[in-house]
Amino acid sequence: MEKLIITAAICGAEVTKENNPAVPYTVDEMVREAKSAFDAGAAVIHVHVREDDGTPTQDRERFRVVMDAIKAACPGVILIPSTGGAVGMTAEERLQPTELFPEMATLDCGTCNFGDDVFMNDMPTMRAFGKRMLENHIKPEYECFEMGHLDTILKMAKKGLVPGDPMQFNFVLGVSGCTPATAGNLQWLVNAIPAGSTWTATGIGRFAYELAAAAIPMGGNVRVGFEDTVYLSKGVLAKSNGELVARVVELANLLGRPVANPAEARKILSLG
Ligand code: KMH
Ligand code: ZN
DSSP states (O other): OOOBOEEEEOSOSSOOTTTOTTOOOSHHHHHHHHHHHHHHTOSEEEEOEEOTTSOEEOOHHHHHHHHHHHHHHSTTOEEEEOSSOSTTOOHHHHTGGGGGOOSEEEEEOSOEEETTEEEOOOHHHHHHHHHHHHHTTOEEEEEESSHHHHHHHHHHHHTTSSOOSSOEEEEEEOOTTSOOOOHHHHHHHHTTSOTTOEEEEEEOGGGHHHHHHHHHHHTOEEEESTTTOSEEETTEEOSSHHHHHHHHHHHHHHHTOOBOOHHHHHHHTTOO
């Protein structure tokens, strides 16, 4: 079994300082949170960006400044900027970070309810995102909230509409309105991916650690961070993303699975 890659989703687009005062908005806060996660054992940072007042944005220049600052503070770290952005953004708006030619970026694999909102990823949008990633040589992290999302992206890969083997999937389970975060559902999804793929499990809210504990012995990787949960345990707010990552490292140690550094993660993900 490969070493465990831990991704920290440090900011997200929907969570706010009202949920947890440590949620980062400014460039300095983003660097502080990224470094806390990196120092705790995260090899990958999933990046959303905000205006200083917390408003989510997909502005290319904001991504450039934040990603350059994180890279300087966290040598060798793998950055996965979001092309999901926030609910309601246009496809063009969301695609801006791909203009910076990152080594990876998320590609969301279908439309779904997202709490009271609808996260829109129709087929024309997904074809446009796939085309951009092929043109700019970006490895997608395929975000699947549903089995239908996985099935759709596998069909698109077969037709050459999105980058193919080896594919990296992120199974985001427990979003309100989507597939529940159970070990059974995770296994069902993992059974359907092509041999040689890599995958990550993201459990939303209180399922973050339950899903991590299921994924680690299955050979999967784990994402945690304020995008997914702001709690360390019931009623206890995490002081930093680093605390959330440290909890996953603890689980990995208990289960006897070593954690990958960025260079090892880059090899496992077939980057560069
Ligand atoms: N903010 C969510 C609506 C991604 O990063 O690609 C979508 C999201 C997915 O966070
Ligand atoms: Zn995201």
